[in-house]
Amino acid sequence: MTTGLTLNSLAISRHGAPLVQIDTHVPAGEVLSIMGPSGAGKSTLLAALTGTLADGFTMTGRVILNGRDITDLPTEQRRVGILFQDDLLFPHLSVGENLSFGLCAGGTRLQRKARIIKALNDIGLAGFFDRDPANLSGGQKARVALMRMLLSEPEALLLDEAFSGLDPELREQIRALVFTRARTRNLPVVMVTHDPAEAEAAGGPILKIG
Structure with missing residues (x-):
């Protein structure tokens, strides 16, 4: 292949x-x-x-x-994953819920949350699961958008x-x-x-x- x-x-x-x-x-x-x-x-x-x-x-x-x-x-x-100039985070969802939206299906609710917490740690945003995206800096929003896309396993x-x-x-x-x-x-x-x-x-x- x-x-x-x-x-x-x-x-x-x-x-x-x-x-x-x-x-x-x-x-x-x-x-x-x-x-x-x-x-x-x-x-x-x-x-x-x-x-x-x-x-x-x-x-x-x-x-x-x-x-x-x-x-x-x-x-x-x-x-195929895509990133745009705008981060396009969902304003009505927390940071963790935004990442959950990109997460591939499978696993229990606790396992999925554990994957999201690890993903946040990986991009230097430990403890941000319940944060409102409106309170993030531009760089933090960009990192969340990137990780949300990567969690979909493109x-x-x-x-x-x-x-x-x-x-x-x-x-x-x-x-x-x-x-x-x-x-x-x-x-x-x-x-x-x-x-x-x-x-x-x-x-x-x-x-x-x-």
């Missing part, structure tokens, strides 16, 4: 007009950075990989993840300008955390960014579109 994410002759059109064409392989643990001007189709490419293309867009080609063809699978069966990670809303020092810290976690878990990563320094920091190939 070939590990990693393969985009096999992927072509996306908008109302019949070609928008994005890509044919590449992202090995496990490597980051592919996608750069290009606004409207070039960067976020649309990520939507195609998650199975959430908007009306008016069509896609041809195949998406293969760890040897599994996920092209026609519904979003929830693809095992096989690939997509980053849609995920660090652009953070101040420079915090951006570097969270970016290093995300890349380290992705390498540790052997996740292929596709990152959309406007920042050349961010693409350089990823250490992988850079693909310019548009």
Whole structure:
């Protein structure tokens, strides 16, 4: 089985007009950075990989993840995680309940809570289970969003300008955390960014579109 994410002759059109064409392989643990001007189709490419293309867009080609063809699978069966610029935490749930939302099924209620407590310890947020997300700093919210996504046990990670809303020092810290976690878990990563320094920091190939 070939590990990693393969985009096999992927072509996306908008109302019949070609928008994005890509044919590449992202090995496990490597980051592919996608750069290009606004409207070039960067976020649309990520939507195609998650199975959430908007009306008016069509896609041809195949998406293969760890040897599994996920092209026609519904979003929830693809095992593809995504992080956005906004953390998108649920404001009506505590930090622990937010993490529980991402947790894969299985285990007793106590076992699931123990996994969440360990996950909070792993990202330096011990004791935050009952915290209100509104009271977290930007960096803390980013770490919770990352761990919620990782608890869903994805096989690939997509980053849609995920660090652009953070101040420079915090951006570097969270970016290093995300890349380290992705390498540790052997996740292929596709990152959309406007920042050349961010693409350089990823250490992988850079693909310019548009």
